[in-house]
Amino acid sequence: MYLRTLQTAAMHKATLTKYIPLKASDIKALIPAQVVFLLTFHDLEAMRSSRGYVASTTTYFLNKGVNSRESLSSCMDSIVEKVIRGCLNELNTRVMQHSLPVTISSELQKLLVASCHRIARARDIAGKYLNRMITSLPSLMCDEPLVCAILEVLTLLRRACEGEYTDEVCLILHLRWVPPQCFQYNPAHHFTSARSNLTIELTDSYATRNEILVLLHKNANHWLTLGISRAPIEVRRTLQVRSAVYLKRLLIPLFRNI
């Protein structure tokens, strides 16, 4: 057997080209350090997602420097696509064996929160990942905390969009005394749900908030339809439990007061 000689950097470039062959022309323009970074991104996220830790993929897209490089950014998109495909293959096998990782529910909730992020690229990647996961594995909608989190995020988004027409009050810790009127007309960016124990961080733009709400509302309808057709009793039970909580905590005290 003969051995082929190759520069270490060229060998890493060849490996990366093997992973994402469609981006071969972009890879040629990358410097060795960027190739090592992309391989790290691929290997680390592939390992994490195969063990049920899917939410960390979006964190790479929060940095302005990473998002501003065209060739790097397009390669990262292709790597995310490959990681999602690998993760779905792995999870599909594990669904058959009824051995889905226990972390998957909390990780999907993190993806749901990231799909409302103020940074557009992180938001898009998280939304795409979540949509692919749930449409490929509709049985994930049998998970009560995930369904509740989706409904809670929809409620929070609606409240955030209504902020356009109300005097938003954002409670900020001030170190010195400020007149009460200063608290008014401050846009609120953080919205918290104590029931699902999550906080979403939104952009200033009400147009973008509305876009996020419309997209999530459309996706949530689709996911619930898929979930109901797959496991009608489980999903209906989850929705009924949530409706009962809503009725008990909000409506009954309201009628009592009337």
Add this chain to the structure above:
Amino acid sequence: MNRRPDFYNVYLLEILALFADKGIAIQTAATSNATDTEMKNLMAELCSLLLPIDALLDHTDFHPGHNPSSLLTTRFRNMWFICVLFNFTPSPQRASCMTDWHIGALSRIAEKTPPIVLEEAYDFITTDLEFNPVLREDYLEKVCCIAP
């Protein structure tokens, strides 16, 4: 160590720094005509550092991913860069020193690794990638032999 959880973070930082130093030393040795046996020994020593990192991260009361400092993020990032550079991660030419134990340890380390890119990092591409001291240019340009 189990009785001193307040030292988890310090120990992790030191062991990650040792990993990076060892990685740089291997790159220096490779470019200064070290023999194959010497290189194999150095690589085996680097691989064996994965086991104490895994053992430390295995503590159920230790979560380095929750609010990590920028120093910890940098050290984890450097550790992963070195792992990729020497083919410790799953790749077509995986390093021969990576036994099943090491592969399992690396997967468990991946689970507890905090995000390696920080949102607030200014000029990440230039500062943290192009001028990163753990990626030596002379090593990356070195010619190596691989199976066809």
